[in-house]
Amino acid sequence: MSALQGAGYRSGGARRQVVEFLGRQDCALTALEIDQGLPGVGRASVYRALEQLEQLHLVQSLDVGRDAKGYERIDPGGEHHHHIVCSRCGKVVPFEDSRLERAIDAVASESGFDVRGHEVTLRGRCGPCSKLRS
Amino acid sequence: MSALQGAGYRSGGARRQVVEFLGRQDCALTALEIDQGLPGVGRASVYRALEQLEQLHLVQSLDVGRDAKGYERIDPGGEHHHHIVCSRCGKVVPFEDSRLERAIDAVASESGFDVRGHEVTLRGRCGPCSKLRS
DNA sequence: ATGACTGCAAAGCCTTTGCACGCAA
DNA sequence: TTGCGTGCAAAGGCTTTGCAGTCAT
Numbered sequence: 001m002s003a004l005q006g007a008g009y010r011s012g013g014a015r016r017q018v019v020e021f022l023g024r025q026d027c028a029l030t031a032l033e034i035d036q037g038l039p040g041v042g043r044a045s046v047y048r049a050l051e052q053l054e055q056l057h058l059v060q061s062l063d064v065g066r067d068a069k070g071y072e073r074i075d076p077g078g079e080h081h082h083h084i085v086c087s088r089c090g091k092v093v094p095f096e097d098s099r100l101e102r103a104i105d106a107v108a109s110e111s112g113f114d115v116r117g118h119e120v121t122l123r124g125r126c127g128p129c130s131k132l133r134s
Numbered sequence: 135m136s137a138l139q140g141a142g143y144r145s146g147g148a149r150r151q152v153v154e155f156l157g158r159q160d161c162a163l164t165a166l167e168i169d170q171g172l173p174g175v176g177r178a179s180v181y182r183a184l185e186q187l188e189q190l191h192l193v194q195s196l197d198v199g200r201d202a203k204g205y206e207r208i209d210p211g212g213e214h215h216h217h218i219v220c221s222r223c224g225k226v227v228p229f230e231d232s233r234l235e236r237a238i239d240a241v242a243s244e245s246g247f248d249v250r251g252h253e254v255t256l257r258g259r260c261g262p263c264s265k266l267r268s
Numbered sequence: 269a270t271g272a273c274t275g276c277a278a279a280g281c282c283t284t285t286g287c288a289c290g291c292a293a
Numbered sequence: 294t295t296g297c298g299t300g301c302a303a304a305g306g307c308t309t310t311g312c313a314g315t316c317a318t
Contacts, residue, residue, distance in 0.1 A: 063197035115258035124249035
């Protein structure tokens, strides 16, 4: 919010609601899920807010294999997590790993890019699904 | 191809063309780009082929931030790469890093999932774009 | 008062599905 | 001959855009 104001944005209701709603979630949600979770907010406003928030690096989008993109808030504290997705049942499990982060930081610093974020997704079958044949 | 036949698929023309076309590419392409690169192949066949090939782990899909998902062939040799995407101009640069792979393997083995693949994407600004203001 | 923000609705675009024909086995 | 594979076209679903009204500054 303060970051929003600092970036020259007015404290409009819709965008603030999106940020706060995402802040309450444990893991990524799709734009449509966010829209459904905010009955008073128009769908277009949700998409517009997500676009702006992503540019401000307050929100990160990621592909969890579902039909739509997922969005989640970036923790200002710097801690963040990644995801393991079950390709059969769609379950998404977050994880974090400092060794992985260090490896990514090393790559980023050698890349010639001004890297602002990253995303890691593992895909496979969760415990229960790996015991099934189909 | 042999892997296709082994999986019980017939050597239909469209699917084989998709595999071979992807094998010729250096980096990920969207389904539409693949369709455009294969004039004789119907769009639906491209999507259907990609879906099957992804299940067979011959092709991997990934989100490079563009409007559509990207697809690229999985190198049978085991070598694979990840991507850095410029969030301003959309440029995609592949990279590989063994330390990163090891960190991911460690996470995978502790996850309780039967992990079959993974995807890493770094986002930021490429050299030229990082020198621009907007 | 000004212009950013919002909601609604329509349009856009990628992707999926239905259906009949063709070809591999 | 069987039915998997394919192409075309239409439908589906997520996302974006246009527009006028509203609200923060």
